[in-house]
Amino acid sequence: MKTGIIRYSAGNVYSVAMALERLNVSYIISDDPEHLHCCDRLIFPGVGEAASAMKDLDSKGLTSMIKQYNRPFLGICLGMQILCRETEENNAHGLAIFNPTVKKFQKSVKIPHIGWNTLQNPKSVLFSDISEEICVYFVHSYYAELSKETSSFCFYGRMFSASLEKDNYYGVQFHPEKSGRVGSKILQNFLEKT
Amino acid sequence: MLKKRIIPCLDIKKGRIVKGVHFINLQDAGDPVELAQAYSEQGADELVFLDITATVEKRKTLVDLVQKVARAINIPFTVGGGISSVEDVGILLDSGADKISINTAAVNNPNLIDALANRFGSQCVVLAVDTKQCNGSDIVFIDGGRTPTKKKTFEWMKEGTERGAGEILLTSMDHDGTKNGFAIELTRKASEIVNVPIIASGGAGKMEHFAHVFTEGKADAALAASVFHYGEIKISELKKYLSKQNIEVRL
Numbered sequence: 001m002k003t004g005i006i007r008y009s010a011g012n013v014y015s016v017a018m019a020l021e022r023l024n025v026s027y028i029i030s031d032d033p034e035h036l037h038c039c040d041r042l043i044f045p046g047v048g049e050a051a052s053a054m055k056d057l058d059s060k061g062l063t064s065m066i067k068q069y070n071r072p073f074l075g076i077c078l079g080m081q082i083l084c085r086e087t088e089e090n091n092a093h094g095l096a097i098f099n100p101t102v103k104k105f106q107k108s109v110k111i112p113h114i115g116w117n118t119l120q121n122p123k124s125v126l127f128s129d130i131s132e133e134i135c136v137y138f139v140h141s142y143y144a145e146l147s148k149e150t151s152s153f154c155f156y157g158r159m160f161s162a163s164l165e166k167d168n169y170y171g172v173q174f175h176p177e178k179s180g181r182v183g184s185k186i187l188q189n190f191l192e193k194t
Numbered sequence: 195m196l197k198k199r200i201i202p203c204l205d206i207k208k209g210r211i212v213k214g215v216h217f218i219n220l221q222d223a224g225d226p227v228e229l230a231q232a233y234s235e236q237g238a239d240e241l242v243f244l245d246i247t248a249t250v251e252k253r254k255t256l257v258d259l260v261q262k263v264a265r266a267i268n269i270p271f272t273v274g275g276g277i278s279s280v281e282d283v284g285i286l287l288d289s290g291a292d293k294i295s296i297n298t299a300a301v302n303n304p305n306l307i308d309a310l311a312n313r314f315g316s317q318c319v320v321l322a323v324d325t326k327q328c329n330g331s332d333i334v335f336i337d338g339g340r341t342p343t344k345k346k347t348f349e350w351m352k353e354g355t356e357r358g359a360g361e362i363l364l365t366s367m368d369h370d371g372t373k374n375g376f377a378i379e380l381t382r383k384a385s386e387i388v389n390v391p392i393i394a395s396g397g398a399g400k401m402e403h404f405a406h407v408f409t410e411g412k413a414d415a416a417l418a419a420s421v422f423h424y425g426e427i428k429i430s431e432l433k434k435y436l437s438k439q440n441i442e443v444r445l
Contacts, residue, residue, distance in 0.1 A: 012287070012290075012292075014261075014264060014288060014289060014290040015264055015290050015292070018264050018265045018290060019268060021265065022265075022268065047287075047314075047315060047317070047318070048314065048315050049315060107389055110389050110390055110391050110414065111389060111390065112316060112317045112360050112361075112390070112391075113196070114317065114360070114361060114391050114414070115196050115197055115199050115239070115391070115414065115415070116196070116197040116199065116239055116444040117195065117196045117197065118195060118197075135197065135444045137269070137270055139270070139292070139317045140317065141316065141317065141360075155195065156196060175270075177268065178268060178269060178270045178292065179268070179269075180234070180268055180269055181268075183268060184268055
C-alpha cells in the first residue's frame, strides 16, 4: 500500500509524516498530481489561509487530481475546509466535495478555538475501536456547518462539523497527528479500515 | 466542552534541559526529547520549549531539537526564545513545531506580529508577555525579564491580538518562582479584555492553584515548570484533582 501526503503552500507536512512514521507506515510526500494519483491513499494536511492555499493548489494542477481521486482521501483542518463548497475566509471557493459552507466563529467565543475538545455522536469507521471519550486537538478560527455529511460534531459556542464524510472522502477539522493516542488510532483506522 | 490545558514548560540551553529534573525512569534527565515523551505520557496537553541559548549556533541546535521532538511526541508544542524573524519561524514550523512564541522581538518590532500572522496564520503565533507591577501599574518586561519597557501590559496585549497574535502566554513576574499561586486578578482581567486564549504562567505551587486560575482567573491553559520537573505535582494526579473540582480536563 502506498500512502501519499500532498505537499503545497499550506501543509503541516512534517507533523503528518512523523505520525505515519510512528505507525510504521511508508509514505511519499509530493506535489506532483501524477505521482499522487498513483497512491492508494492520500492525506491532505493544511494549516494557513484558504484563498492562497487554493491558488497554490490550482497552480500545481492539484485541484482536478483531488476531485477525480477515487480511493480513500483524508483532509485535515484547512485540508477539510478546502474540500467544502466555499469559505468565508477571504471568500475563497472550495472544491465542493462536501456541501457545507465554512464560516468564521462569532466573537462570543475566543478565536481561534484552540485545545482539546470532545467529539459528539461519532459515526464513522475512523472512530471505530475507540472505547474512551474521543477528545482531540483543534486549532482553527473557521468551522464547517453541520450537514448530512457530518460524521461527528463538536461544540464551541455552537455546534459545528468536527468531521465530514462522503464516498471516498473523509475530512477532520481536528489534528489527528497531534491528538495523542486517540488521534493516532484515528489515523490508523483511515489507513487500515477505509 | 473545550478542556482546560496543562502545559509543562521546558527550558533548553544548547539542546539540553536547564533546570534539574527529578523524574524516575528517565535515562538521561537532561534530554528534552525524553522528558517531552514522559510529560506526554503523563497527560500533558501541550508543551512549551523555551530556548535560552545565546550563541550563534543556536538556530541549528534548536531546529534539530524541534525535529526530534516532532518525531517523538504526538501532542502539540510551542517553541520560543529569541525568535525574531519570519524566516526563523518558517524553519521551526516546517520542522514540526505547532506554534512559536515571541516576546522581545515583538515589543521591539510590533510589525513582526502582523507579518507572522499573515504568513502563517494567527493560530501559530503566541505572544509571550512578561509583566510586573511597577508603581501600581502593570508593565511589560523584555530580555527574559531583565529590561522594563514603557508598554502597559493590557494595552500591549490588546495591540498584539489586534495585530494577529492568536494566543497570549501571560507570565506574572511578581508571582513567578514564589509557588504561592498564579496571578488571578491579572489573568482574569486579561481573559476579559482580549478575545484569544490566555495561558497563565508564574506561581504554580499546589494543585489548588491550578483550579483557582481556571475558575476565578478564567485562564484557558496553565503553564508551569518546576512543580512538574521536580515531581512535586504529577500531571496525571493534577488532572484527576481538577476533574473532581468539575473543571473540564482531558483525562
